[in-house]
Every structure is written in C-alpha cells, then in structure tokens.
Amino acid sequence: MAVYLALALALAALWAVKYVMDWTAAVNALRNYPGLRYAFGPDSLAVKSRIPYFSAGYFNVFTRKHRDFEEFDSDIVSSVSWLPTPGRLLMLADATAIKEVTADRVKFTKPLAVYKILMFYGSNVVVTEGDEWKRHRKISAPSFSERNNRLVWDETMHIVKELSQVVWAGKREVPVPNVVDLTVPIALFVIGVAGFGKRMSWFEDLNVPEGYHFTFKDALHIVSTDLRLKLFVPEWLLKLGPAKRLHNFWTAYVDLEHYMRDMIDRRKDSENKEERYDLFSSLLDANEEESEGSAKLSDGELMGNIFIYLIAGHETTAHTLAFTFVMLALYQDEQEKLYQHIMSVATDGKLPAYEDMGKLSYVLAVLQETMRMFPPVINIPKHAEEDTTLPTQNMAGEKLTVPCPKGTAIMIHTPGLHYNSRYWKDPHTFNPSRFLGDWPRDAFLPFSAGPRSCLGRRFSETEGVAILTYMIKHFRVDVLEEPQFAGETFEQRKKRLLRCRTALTL
Known part of the structure; x- marks a missing residue:
C-alpha cells in the first residue's frame, strides 16, 4: 500500500513540476508582459466573476471595461492562466493593433474550436476558415441585399404599427415590467419574415401543422x-427531457429543423419560383445559381447558415434595443432630441420610408452609442499563427511593442476599446452626438x-432605426414608477435598470 x-x-x-514549467514557459514566451495571472483567465466561462488569484472573471471583461488596461499602463494586456492547461492570451484595446489583427486573415485566424458549438444544424459562414469560408461567404453574402434591407424596413414598420394600433389600441400608457419582453418578440417577428419569409402576428396562431408540436413562431x-x-x-439529456423546459426545447429544436427542411424541399420542388427577398429565399436562389457543384452548399449547410442569421440577428438586436430604451428613459433630454429629429424628417406627418433612412442620422447615432456602451459581443477571439509583435502605447502615449508568439490566443476586448478615452471623450457618458460628423471608426x-465582419450589419441597423423611429414618434419612454423604488437616486435607478449578464451575447 505504501508503495502505491x-x-x-x-x-x-512530476505533474506539478511539469505544470509549473509549462506556466513559466507561457509567461516567458510573452516576456512577462504586464497583465493578469489567474487560475482561470478572462476568456474562461468557468467563473464569471473576478476572484483574487483564482478567476479573472469573464463578466469582468464588460464590468471593468478599460480599467485593467489603465492599471497595467498599456492598451494591450497579457493574461496567463493555469487552467485547464497553462495558456497565454493578449487582450487588445488598441485600435491600431486590432486593425492589424482583423485585416490579416493569414497571420491571425479565427480559433474554430471555440465556434464549433455553433454548428447546430450544419456548417456555416461563422465556423469556417480559408477556402471553406470563401465558399460559404460567396453564396450567403448576396442574401444581404438592398432589396432585403427594404423588406426589413417595411416589415419592421408593419410589426410595430400592429403592436401600437391593434395590440395597444386605446391605451394612453403601456407598462412594460421588463423591456426585453417587448424587444425580443419584435426582433423575433422581424427575423421571421425578413429572414425566413414567414410573417408572424402578435396574435397567437394556434394551428399547429400535422407532424409538428409547435407553430413556427413558437x-x-x-x-x-x-x-x-x-x-x-448533453444531447442525450435533452432528448430524455427530465424537465419540461428541456423537453420543450428539444421538441422545438427538432420542429424548427423540420420547418426549415420543408421550406428547402418546397422551394426546390416549386416550378414557379416566387420572387422573394427574405434571407432564406435569397440563400436558396444563390445556391441554385452556383454553377460548380462542389461549391454548392448542402441542405445542412443551408440550414446552418440561416440559423446563424437567426441567432446573430435576433438576440443581439433585441438586447441592443432594450438597452437603448432604458438609456432614453433615463436621459429624457436625449429622448427629446431624438423625437425632434424624427419629426424634422417626418414633416408631412407620415412615417419615414426606407428612402428616408439616410436622413435619420440621429436615430442611427443613438443606436451606435448604445452599442458602444453595451457591445453585443464583449470578446472577439483570434489566434496567432506565427511569431510576431503588436504595436500599442501606454497611458502617456509612449509607443510600446508587445511580443505575440505563435499559438497565442488573442481577445479583441470590445468594452476596453469602446471605453478607451484615447478614442472616446468622456466614454462613460451617453452622448449619441459623438457619432455625428467624424468619429473613430477603427x-x-x-x-x-475586417473580412470577417458581420454580414448582417445593415440588416441590424435598418431594423433598429425603423423600430426607434416609429416608437419614439408615437410614444414617450419613461421609467415605470414602482413604490418599492420610490426613494432611489438616479445612479441607483440606472444601476438597477441596466443590470445585465453575458451568455452568447451581452
């Protein structure tokens, strides 16, 4: 027994010695560049909060914003973690370094292992690199067309108009206890019709097709x-469905796959192709027009791409709008400026049309300022494929060179960049006007x-501008007065209303 x-x-x-040697090697590879030293790094989802020596805290990427960079006196900060294996990471809040990383797809690649979990229904434009990514992008990019943007605008206006004039008919005040309960259905309906070509109503459709358990909407x-x-x-546990929530999710997941496969089959079998501009129809058209058989997307890849559109364009837009409504409720002077701007465009009393979107500059600025302060994605990961260096500077503006050896993980630290006072004056202040005129686009x-930027940017902006334009033209957004919060200060109210967390997005 003693021998064992x-x-x-x-x-x-021996394991401990090897672990220490590996950790030391990781530190030395970065030449001990200043930064975080924790068991779990800031890129780990294992522990969300910062705990001394144990976890750098993934959520602290958002809550600390630019503070870690200020404390380590550099707009690039290193991180070396112990677990699950000793690893090195560079966090970037320097626009010049970030531009270099996002522009060079050979030297800095997308770490596909991180994204493989997004292959729900099949491979897609997000989870591929190199020639495979080019194949997906060639077929999927044309879906995001000017005609689709016009569809987004028109359908969004239809959705919020029905909400206002039918669902809320005759009401002078509409209490919304949680603003997400308003923005999520709106975004869902928009992606339903402009993404899948399926118009959905605020009034529940109880007709479930034969062979299904849920309506498409549900x-x-x-x-x-x-x-x-x-x-x-685990998938086996979802299928087993020991809890109602797990059972409903798996059933809905299977139903949605069948809905999409049925849409593909009907589109393929149809002799007369109806001219439609939703993303799904455009994706199928582009795939059918592809001359090289090897370049075509399979049915699984078609579903994989359209599902990525759903995730990328639904949750992010819904939560950005939620943050926007909260900020406008808190800052009534900004809401009044926004209202006056909208009315200056809608001079004849009519709703602005898609052609007027370019005139609604302050509406877009409000959305942009919200996304600056509450970036949908707080960590954009990259991977160094060769030994290189990255340029940055300290808080005094002195130039620094940061070692970036092959194999180093890179975190584009969006909150750190968006709250960097080198680029944004008074970054903690809600000031949409900063997006009028010249502003630091990088x-x-x-x-x-770079080349991997979001294909659906214009889709998202069009939807957001349309929703804000209609809602602020017809309604004033106020904080709901509740007795239990009667004595709170402005800062306490702001903290309460902006309480958030990170999942796939913020």
Missing part, C-alpha cells in the same frame, strides 16, 4: 430563447471588423 501511495505522490509531484421563439441549453446540456467594433 509513494508512486501516486511521485506522479503528482418553435423559433423557444429555440432562440433557450439556445444556451444546446451548448451546455475604435468601434459591435460588428467586428
């Missing part, structure tokens, strides 16, 4: 709401940057 114990202790000691809503279950719960990354 001694052997176990010896193996543990399947889409359940899957998009509980998508994180697919990430963190320091604004809610849609990422």
Whole structure:
C-alpha cells in the first residue's frame, strides 16, 4: 500500500513540476508582459466573476471595461492562466493593433474550436476558415441585399404599427415590467419574415401543422430563447427531457429543423419560383445559381447558415434595443432630441420610408452609442499563427511593442476599446452626438471588423432605426414608477435598470 501511495505522490509531484514549467514557459514566451495571472483567465466561462488569484472573471471583461488596461499602463494586456492547461492570451484595446489583427486573415485566424458549438444544424459562414469560408461567404453574402434591407424596413414598420394600433389600441400608457419582453418578440417577428419569409402576428396562431408540436413562431421563439441549453446540456439529456423546459426545447429544436427542411424541399420542388427577398429565399436562389457543384452548399449547410442569421440577428438586436430604451428613459433630454429629429424628417406627418433612412442620422447615432456602451459581443477571439509583435502605447502615449508568439490566443476586448478615452471623450457618458460628423471608426467594433465582419450589419441597423423611429414618434419612454423604488437616486435607478449578464451575447 505504501508503495502505491509513494508512486501516486511521485506522479503528482512530476505533474506539478511539469505544470509549473509549462506556466513559466507561457509567461516567458510573452516576456512577462504586464497583465493578469489567474487560475482561470478572462476568456474562461468557468467563473464569471473576478476572484483574487483564482478567476479573472469573464463578466469582468464588460464590468471593468478599460480599467485593467489603465492599471497595467498599456492598451494591450497579457493574461496567463493555469487552467485547464497553462495558456497565454493578449487582450487588445488598441485600435491600431486590432486593425492589424482583423485585416490579416493569414497571420491571425479565427480559433474554430471555440465556434464549433455553433454548428447546430450544419456548417456555416461563422465556423469556417480559408477556402471553406470563401465558399460559404460567396453564396450567403448576396442574401444581404438592398432589396432585403427594404423588406426589413417595411416589415419592421408593419410589426410595430400592429403592436401600437391593434395590440395597444386605446391605451394612453403601456407598462412594460421588463423591456426585453417587448424587444425580443419584435426582433423575433422581424427575423421571421425578413429572414425566413414567414410573417408572424402578435396574435397567437394556434394551428399547429400535422407532424409538428409547435407553430413556427413558437418553435423559433423557444429555440432562440433557450439556445444556451444546446451548448451546455448533453444531447442525450435533452432528448430524455427530465424537465419540461428541456423537453420543450428539444421538441422545438427538432420542429424548427423540420420547418426549415420543408421550406428547402418546397422551394426546390416549386416550378414557379416566387420572387422573394427574405434571407432564406435569397440563400436558396444563390445556391441554385452556383454553377460548380462542389461549391454548392448542402441542405445542412443551408440550414446552418440561416440559423446563424437567426441567432446573430435576433438576440443581439433585441438586447441592443432594450438597452437603448432604458438609456432614453433615463436621459429624457436625449429622448427629446431624438423625437425632434424624427419629426424634422417626418414633416408631412407620415412615417419615414426606407428612402428616408439616410436622413435619420440621429436615430442611427443613438443606436451606435448604445452599442458602444453595451457591445453585443464583449470578446472577439483570434489566434496567432506565427511569431510576431503588436504595436500599442501606454497611458502617456509612449509607443510600446508587445511580443505575440505563435499559438497565442488573442481577445479583441470590445468594452476596453469602446471605453478607451484615447478614442472616446468622456466614454462613460451617453452622448449619441459623438457619432455625428467624424468619429473613430477603427475604435468601434459591435460588428467586428475586417473580412470577417458581420454580414448582417445593415440588416441590424435598418431594423433598429425603423423600430426607434416609429416608437419614439408615437410614444414617450419613461421609467415605470414602482413604490418599492420610490426613494432611489438616479445612479441607483440606472444601476438597477441596466443590470445585465453575458451568455452568447451581452
């Protein structure tokens, strides 16, 4: 027994020595560049909050914003973690370094292992690199056309008009206890019609097609709401469905797959192709027009891409709008400026048309300022494929050169960049006017940057501008007065209303 114990202790000691050597090698590879030293780094989802020596805290990427960079006196900060294996990371809040990283797809690649979890229904434009990515992008990019943007505008206006004039008919005040309960259905309906070509109503359609368990609307809503279950719960447990929520999610997930496959089959079998401009129809058209058989997307890849559109364009837009409504409720002077701007465009009393979107500059500025302060994605990961260096500077503006050896993980630290006072004056102040005229475009990354930037940027902006234009033209947004919060200060109210967390997005 003593021999086995001694052997176990010896193996543990060897493991510990190797671990220390690996950690030391990781530190030395970065030449001990200043930064965080924790068991779990800031890129780990294992622990969300910062705990001394144990976890750098993933959520602290958002809550600390630019503070870590200020404390380490550099707009690039290193991180070396112990677990799960010693690893090195560079966090970037320097616009010049970030532009270099996002522009060079050979030297700095997308770490596909991080994104493989997004292959829900099949491979797609997000989870591929190199020639495979080019194949996906060639077929999927044309879907985001000017005709689709016009569809987004018109359908968005239809959705919020129905909400206002039918659902809220005759009401002078509409209490919304949680603003997400308003913005999520709006975004869901928009992606339903402009993404899938399926118009949905605020009034529940109870007709479930034969062979299905949910309507398309409900399947889409359940899957998009509980998508994180697919990430963190084993498939066998989802299928077993020991809890109602797990059972409903898996059933809706299967239903949505059948809905999409049926849409593909009907489109393929149709002799007369109806001219439609939703993303799904455009994607199928582009795929059918592809001359090279090897370049075409499979049915699984078609579903994989359209599902990525759903996730990228639904949750992010819904939460950005939620933050926007909260900020306008808190800052009534900004809301009044926005209202006056909208009315100056809608001079004849009519709703602005898609052609007027270019005139609604302050509406877009309000959305942009919200995305600057509450970036949908707080960490954009990259991977160094060769030994190189990155340029940056300290808080005094002195130039620094940061070692970036091959194999180093890179975090484009969006909150750090968006709250960097080098690029944004008074970055903690809600000031949409900063987006009028000249502003630092390289320091604004809610849609990422470079060749891998978001294909749906214009889709999202069109939807957001349309929703804000209609809602602020017809309603004033106020904070709901509740007795239990009667004595709170402005700062306490602001903190309460802006309480948030990170999942796939903020």
